[in-house]
Amino acid sequence: xxxxxxxxxxxxxxxxxxxxxxxxxxxxxxxxDLGAFVEKLLLLPPPQPAPPKAPHPLTGLSFAVSxxxxxxxxxxxxxxxxxxxxxxxxxxxxxxxxxxxxxxxxCVGKTVVDELGYSISGENRHYDTPxxxxxxxxxxGGSSSGAAVAVAANIVDFALGIDTVGGVRVPAGYCGILGxxxxxxxxSNAGIIPVxxxxxxxxxxxxxxxxxxxxxxVLLQLPFAAQRNPRQIILVDDFFQLVKIPVDRISEVxxxxxxxxxxxxxxxxxxxxxxxxxxxxxxxxFRKRKAIADDAKIPTAKLLGNLMHLLQxxxxxxxxxxxxxxxxxxxxxVIPSRACENKELTDEDIETLKAIRSQMRVAIGSLLKxxxxxxxxxxxxxxxxxxxxxxxxxxxxxxxxSLLSIASISGCCQATVPVGHHEKCPVSVSFIxxxxxxxxxxxxxxxxxxxxxxxxxxxxxxxxxxxxxSQEESAEISKEKGNQAFKERQWPKAIGCYSEAIKLSGNxxxxxxxxxxxxLELGSFIQAEADCTKAIAIDKKNVKAYxxxxxxxxxxxxxxxxxxxxxxxxxxxxxxxxxxxxxERLRKHFQSPI
Numbered sequence: 001x002x003x004x005x006x007x008x009x010x011x012x013x014x015x016x017x018x019x020x021x022x023x024x025x026x027x028x029x030x031x032x033d034l035g036a037f038v039e040k041l042l043l044l045p046p047p048q049p050a051p052p053k054a055p056h057p058l059t060g061l062s063f064a065v066s067x068x069x070x071x072x073x074x075x076x077x078x079x080x081x082x083x084x085x086x087x088x089x090x091x092x093x094x095x096x097x098x099x100x101x102x103x104x105x106x107c108v109g110k111t112v113v114d115e116l117g118y119s120i121s122g123e124n125r126h127y128d129t130p131x132x133x134x135x136x137x138x139x140x141g142g143s144s145s146g147a148a149v150a151v152a153a154n155i156v157d158f159a160l161g162i163d164t165v166g167g168v169r170v171p172a173g174y175c176g177i178l179g180x181x182x183x184x185x186x187x188s189n190a191g192i193i194p195v196x197x198x199x200x201x202x203x204x205x206x207x208x209x210x211x212x213x214x215x216x217x218v219l220l221q222l223p224f225a226a227q228r229n230p231r232q233i234i235l236v237d238d239f240f241q242l243v244k245i246p247v248d249r250i251s252e253v254x255x256x257x258x259x260x261x262x263x264x265x266x267x268x269x270x271x272x273x274x275x276x277x278x279x280x281x282x283x284x285x286f287r288k289r290k291a292i293a294d295d296a297k298i299p300t301a302k303l304l305g306n307l308m309h310l311l312q313x314x315x316x317x318x319x320x321x322x323x324x325x326x327x328x329x330x331x332x333x334v335i336p337s338r339a340c341e342n343k344e345l346t347d348e349d350i351e352t353l354k355a356i357r358s359q360m361r362v363a364i365g366s367l368l369k370x371x372x373x374x375x376x377x378x379x380x381x382x383x384x385x386x387x388x389x390x391x392x393x394x395x396x397x398x399x400x401x402s403l404l405s406i407a408s409i410s411g412c413c414q415a416t417v418p419v420g421h422h423e424k425c426p427v428s429v430s431f432i433x434x435x436x437x438x439x440x441x442x443x444x445x446x447x448x449x450x451x452x453x454x455x456x457x458x459x460x461x462x463x464x465x466x467x468x469x470s471q472e473e474s475a476e477i478s479k480e481k482g483n484q485a486f487k488e489r490q491w492p493k494a495i496g497c498y499s500e501a502i503k504l505s506g507n508x509x510x511x512x513x514x515x516x517x518x519x520l521e522l523g524s525f526i527q528a529e530a531d532c533t534k535a536i537a538i539d540k541k542n543v544k545a546y547x548x549x550x551x552x553x554x555x556x557x558x559x560x561x562x563x564x565x566x567x568x569x570x571x572x573x574x575x576x577x578x579x580x581x582x583x584e585r586l587r588k589h590f591q592s593p594i
Contacts, residue, residue: 056104094191111146168203176426184411210523305401457496
């Protein structure tokens, strides 16, 4: 009997040990994806077309989708378990998702969104808050929090989200990655749960501008065209006054980058307060409406933010009010109760809101035309701490809404671009182009990105002390830091370090050649070619510079010049396999045009 009891205790002990082991493995799995996903799945692209047809444009890329996009056979969760419980699996896949898969990308899962897609914090009590990879103790931003985290954590190459009042722009800024809100209506919203139909726009995240642009070209179904540069860059001074981050920390990066790439004559400063008051006459009418009688004297930026939230709440209730009243989600659910606080808008109010939207779109179009961008901060501060009341405070909400309202109300496209860190948290700046200027805005981001990262690093390092070191010693230290960042695949940081080395010692071919390698990784081929040319001018025997310039020229379509570069490398190193293979491949495929 005693033996039997002992065996029983042994079995129980083994069972508990097994349970603990499984629990640890499950917790590890959750930590590995940082809580970004609500469901893993696999949608594989079609086979590659046979040569000579070009491969699919998104071949080799993986992506995730926010849990507002329908995927056939899966329930679209909308950030709330009661929604999952009361809805059936989707009968078809959203055309946006299908387009990306057909374009060669692999979909690997659905990601967390805020409750009913209604917040910009990224905190979701039902599925836990995804961990911000750039600042783990702070919110990731919402509503497309999981999608941003999946990209920032290098789990996927890009991800889809919906931006209503900042659902893509805010998490991109808080997680330190690129985010793009497309012009309203240019990408189909079919198969996507609406939040507020007149504000909703499809958006996407990426870590590098090349991927952001490739995805954009597929979703926007753009034919090939030459890349365009901006002819006007307008810094909106009164909107920069809304942020708690030092203004120069953000604006100086843009100014220095624009001066370097295009010259100072493109830069312009503007206050939009008076501009919108004069160009959007319906704003004055709306001030008189009973719905915002108390706001008759508030600044235009704040008024636009209020208008955006009024429209969001009104359309949210139109779309989901019946479901809320029928299902009556958990009593502690914040979002539906907050939405229901909205006062009823009259038909006259709605018509005035529509007029404001149209007038703002026309006004911005007349200001920017086809080749201008507005530059504004993305968010009013660094990411608030998890669990703090800052992000729900009236002050934060007003500042954030003011910044986010321009693109949301007008329907214009907006890109969020990271520009380094402040107090060890990501900071970003946003570019806005006219409605329909999506291709131009994607081009602008790709053109300016590498230079902006370089300037951000220079600004961040400008206070570093070099008291007892010679310039050459400091330059070597910067180069080594760049090499380490390159090994860790932190390309922008590597560019900043190599730029600092060049600043300290500008006659070293290795610094230029190394920076070119980082530019190549970011897809900044023009900058890479220029750096290699400089390196070769300093050291005509720099084999790596010839190889890297050949690669850059190949990607730019300068095939004859690329072959010449690989040939030079072979003269210097006759046994260099990379040079030989590259030259032979180019001669084989591009001999006739050359």
